[in-house]
Amino acid sequence: MTMVNKPFGSTPGRDVALDQPRVFDVGRHYYEQRHRIHEDAAVLRALIGAVGWPNDLTSAQWAQWYSVALGFAPDLVIELGRGYGNSTALFAQAAWRLGRMKIVSLCVSGEWASMVAPRIAKLVDPAWFANVDARRTDILAADYGEIIANHQRVLVLWDAHGFEIAELVLGEILPRLSDRPHLVLMHDISDNRYAGVPRSYGGHPLWKGSRWQQKTGAWDSRVNIGWMNSIQDQVIALADFSARNDLEIESADRDYTEFFAAHPAYANEMRQQLGEEFFSVIGHWASLSLTGKAGPFHFPGITGWRAASSRCDIVADELPRGAAEIVTAAVPWAYASTSEWRPRGSPPLNVQSWIRCRLRVQGGPIGVSLLTPDGRAFVQSQVASSTSPMDVLLAVPDLTRRGRLVIHTWDSPMAAQVHIDDLSLVW
Amino acid sequence: MRVTSRTAFAATPGRDIANDAPGRFDVARWYYEARGRVAADAGVLRQLITAVDWTNDLWPSQWAQWYSVALGFRPDLILELGRGKGNSTALFCHAAATLGHARVVSLCHSGDWTLQTASRVAKIVHPQWFDRLDARMADILTADYADILADHQRVLLLWDAHGFEIAEVVLGEILPRLLGREHFVIMHDIIDNRHGGVSRSYHGQPLWKGSEWQQRTGCTDARVNIGWMQSIQDQIVAIADFSARNDLEIGSADHEYHRLFDGDPGLAAEMRESLGEEFFSTLAQWAFFSLTGKTGPFEFPAVGGRRAFSYESRVAVDGLSQLPATVVTDARAWAFGSAWTWRPVIDVPRGVDAWLRLRVQVDGGSVGIGLLAANGTDFLVRRALSPRAAAVEVMLPVADLSSLGNLVVHTWAAPVPARVRIDDLALVW
Numbered sequence: 001m002t003m004v005n006k007p008f009g010s011t012p013g014r015d016v017a018l019d020q021p022r023v024f025d026v027g028r029h030y031y032e033q034r035h036r037i038h039e040d041a042a043v044l045r046a047l048i049g050a051v052g053w054p055n056d057l058t059s060a061q062w063a064q065w066y067s068v069a070l071g072f073a074p075d076l077v078i079e080l081g082r083g084y085g086n087s088t089a090l091f092a093q094a095a096w097r098l099g100r101m102k103i104v105s106l107c108v109s110g111e112w113a114s115m116v117a118p119r120i121a122k123l124v125d126p127a128w129f130a131n132v133d134a135r136r137t138d139i140l141a142a143d144y145g146e147i148i149a150n151h152q153r154v155l156v157l158w159d160a161h162g163f164e165i166a167e168l169v170l171g172e173i174l175p176r177l178s179d180r181p182h183l184v185l186m187h188d189i190s191d192n193r194y195a196g197v198p199r200s201y202g203g204h205p206l207w208k209g210s211r212w213q214q215k216t217g218a219w220d221s222r223v224n225i226g227w228m229n230s231i232q233d234q235v236i237a238l239a240d241f242s243a244r245n246d247l248e249i250e251s252a253d254r255d256y257t258e259f260f261a262a263h264p265a266y267a268n269e270m271r272q273q274l275g276e277e278f279f280s281v282i283g284h285w286a287s288l289s290l291t292g293k294a295g296p297f298h299f300p301g302i303t304g305w306r307a308a309s310s311r312c313d314i315v316a317d318e319l320p321r322g323a324a325e326i327v328t329a330a331v332p333w334a335y336a337s338t339s340e341w342r343p344r345g346s347p348p349l350n351v352q353s354w355i356r357c358r359l360r361v362q363g364g365p366i367g368v369s370l371l372t373p374d375g376r377a378f379v380q381s382q383v384a385s386s387t388s389p390m391d392v393l394l395a396v397p398d399l400t401r402r403g404r405l406v407i408h409t410w411d412s413p414m415a416a417q418v419h420i421d422d423l424s425l426v427w
Numbered sequence: 428m429r430v431t432s433r434t435a436f437a438a439t440p441g442r443d444i445a446n447d448a449p450g451r452f453d454v455a456r457w458y459y460e461a462r463g464r465v466a467a468d469a470g471v472l473r474q475l476i477t478a479v480d481w482t483n484d485l486w487p488s489q490w491a492q493w494y495s496v497a498l499g500f501r502p503d504l505i506l507e508l509g510r511g512k513g514n515s516t517a518l519f520c521h522a523a524a525t526l527g528h529a530r531v532v533s534l535c536h537s538g539d540w541t542l543q544t545a546s547r548v549a550k551i552v553h554p555q556w557f558d559r560l561d562a563r564m565a566d567i568l569t570a571d572y573a574d575i576l577a578d579h580q581r582v583l584l585l586w587d588a589h590g591f592e593i594a595e596v597v598l599g600e601i602l603p604r605l606l607g608r609e610h611f612v613i614m615h616d617i618i619d620n621r622h623g624g625v626s627r628s629y630h631g632q633p634l635w636k637g638s639e640w641q642q643r644t645g646c647t648d649a650r651v652n653i654g655w656m657q658s659i660q661d662q663i664v665a666i667a668d669f670s671a672r673n674d675l676e677i678g679s680a681d682h683e684y685h686r687l688f689d690g691d692p693g694l695a696a697e698m699r700e701s702l703g704e705e706f707f708s709t710l711a712q713w714a715f716f717s718l719t720g721k722t723g724p725f726e727f728p729a730v731g732g733r734r735a736f737s738y739e740s741r742v743a744v745d746g747l748s749q750l751p752a753t754v755v756t757d758a759r760a761w762a763f764g765s766a767w768t769w770r771p772v773i774d775v776p777r778g779v780d781a782w783l784r785l786r787v788q789v790d791g792g793s794v795g796i797g798l799l800a801a802n803g804t805d806f807l808v809r810r811a812l813s814p815r816a817a818a819v820e821v822m823l824p825v826a827d828l829s830s831l832g833n834l835v836v837h838t839w840a841a842p843v844p845a846r847v848r849i850d851d852l853a854l855v856w
Contacts, residue, residue, distance in 0.1 A: 007654055008652075010622055163636035194438060196438070197436075199436050199440075199672045200726050203729050205595055208661070209591070209661070217778070225664070226434075236635075240651050243620065300629045
């Protein structure tokens with residue numbers, strides 16, 4: 001009789017016996033980086049003050065991720081989700097410390113550029129910002145082949161949520177990283193074995209998914225999948241990926257608690273050196289890596305525009321063919337270009353298609369938007385701000401009733417030069 | 428993370444599983460022990476399967492498995508959540524007839540049993556076969572479970588209707604009521620990925636993104652795995668959560684059958700000889716659990732719409748001057764009996780989680796009560812109600828207080844008229 005206890009236990013899969021020991025010991029690196037954290041405590045404290053949003057990331061979490069960045073020493077940090085920029089600032093500080101780390105930060109929010117960066121600029125050398133490419137963009141539209149490029153050691157912060165982003169991380173980014181050392185940090189996942197989270201539902205209804213939570217505002221409902229306690233859909237995708245690949249999802253809460261429980265003297269040193277401000281054994285985050293793991297791995301398929309296999313040029317009446325340059329005004333939401341457009345070709349009408357605009361932006365954030373056919377509202381609108389080439393994708397609801405394509409200023413009164421390198425329809 | 432509910436919440440005080448009684452319900456042993464009965468009844472089971480005529484919902488071997496559960500567990504009430512064409516309804520009714528003392532209450536929106544299947548089954552069985560069955564065209568979310576469970580002492584629950592809302596009713600409303608009595612819960616459509624050569628690969632499919640996404644996009648090939656459970660239903664998320672909070676093992680029929688019959692090939696040979704491949708398989712694709720014999724305390728979720736509300740507003744209904752009021756629906760399926768505009772009589776704060784609460788009594792056929800969308804044709808929400816002697820409470824979530832769709836009372840799937848008495852109507856939040 002075969003007693004099968006692991007998920008997919010009777011299905012051929014990768015041989016975990018061939019896995020190498022963990023590439024990165026989170027607990028040990030926290031301990032080993034204690035001196036640097038201590039040395040940098042004042043600047044970290046000043047940066048935390050400048051960001052001014054500690055409820056997104058506690059000081060101890062700053063120190064934990066700082067230790068990860070210093071210990072793992074990546075040459076690229078991809079930050080998915082920035083918000084006010086707690087992690088952006090701490091990774092930038094780590095890059096400043098290490099001297100050879102690039103940070104590509106992707107988020108639709110504008111707080112970093114409009115509020116936080118100016119405050120930080122008063123604290124740091126201007127060159128501190130040179131390592132940071134903080135883009136306002138849709139995470140789902142970014143070109144990860146271009147971002148990852150030839151970087152050899154990549155740290156990913158997965159701090160934007162929802163199933164679509166989970167699919168992007170697991171199906172697009174991870175396959176690109178599997179051939180180089182990498183580590184993925186995942187925020188907002190507590191370990192119910194260590195973090196003291198209550199078993200009780202607390203009088204709250206069942207957690208019914210992130211979309212339900214946003215719709216109802218029932219933020220107190222949480223879901224537990226094994227040890228993972230969260231409010232994010234992401235943990236479902238992680239559990240699935242973990243089961244299919246026989247892959248351990250690592251818990252920072254467990255790593256820290258067990259490491260320092262096994263070395264009480266280290267914990268005392270940490271407390272003495274860093275205080276309760278920068279030392280805690282609870283992180284409320286998780287990590288995963290394929291580095292050192294034997295394959296083959298299973299990744300989810302990719303949907304949306306990334307699954308598109310056909311393209312044709314778009315002809316737009318206000319945009320010259322080939323590269324075009326548009327200047328937006330320093331007035332929030334002001335239109336700089338409003339174009340009728342049509343595909344140069346005959347794409348099928350019964351499949352989903354997207355306008356793909358490859359562009360670079362110098363100056364303030366701009367918007368690329370698709371109007372309704374009557375021109376009264378935006379069907380879809382995407383923000384873009386990066387001097388690096390980036391894609392903006394707009395889903396076309398009906399190719400036979402095309403609203404105009406608008407290039408406009410975004411929410412800040414900042415002018416910009418928009419270089420459009422390519423305008424295509426993909427499907 | 429390899430999902431093991433045993434270790435979740437390890438440092439948090441909870442129930443002491445060391446005090447749990449040994450497993451009392453052995454589905455594999457029941458299957459084996461019922462082989463003679465299944466073989467004896469194979470002819471009528473086969474006829475019933477043909478009468479239902481929907482084997483892609485439940486294969487003959489699954490019929491035999493659940494039949495053996497009913498015979499082994501010997502319930503005095505079988506509560507069926509989700510009926511569809513009526514595979515499980517028929518097999519449980521037959522089990523009830525065999526046992527001689529069990530009642531079957533079946534709740535489902537679908538009218539297929541009433542309109543199609545029952546008449547075909549009636550040609551096969553004695554008229555009294557139906558006496559034990561109460562097949563309601565009704566909403567699982569609004570049923571009165573205190574009334575259904577009443578004084579029954581041994582309850583078999585089939586959980587074969589899906590979505591988070593139903594999971595919440597099962598885990599937060601029905602299970603607490605079952606605590607004081609022996610019970611066993613069967614959950615359909617959960618595959619054990621440890622058995623049967625289930626593929627690890629996504630096969631180019633996107634991530635599973637929830638049942639609502641799946642219905643919206645038609646991506647029915649995407650599946651999700653949580654530990655050993657593989658499914659397309661939101662339900663397994665709720666079950667994994669419940670399992671973790673309560674340190675409760677979810678049983679796998681696939682696993683139990685493999686354990687017994689792979690472990691003792693002689694028993695498997697006996698089963699094959701008695702039942703053939705038609706009624707014997709170690710492939711089950713269902714799961715089970717029970718709190719019977721487990722020590723508490725247990726953690727249950729609150730049930731949306733059944734919680735205590737802090738605020739209440741009377742509701743003004745155009746064309747309805749006072750309550751109680753009676754609506755008579757036509758003997759035409761889906762015909763509207765009434766469609767009222769309505770509004771709360773006081774200002775309700777924006778953004779609150781508000782519900783329209785009705786107290787109604789239905790006489791005659793099954794009816795639907797719902798709220799229309801702004802386009803006046805689609806329902807934002809509706810609940811099916813079957814005729815009952817007593818009034819019941821119906822809760823309709825109000826998605827947008829700034830755009831209140833008409834309140835509709837209409838005939839349900841069967842062309843049977845009804846009298847609907849509305850005793851009370853209020854907006855609560």
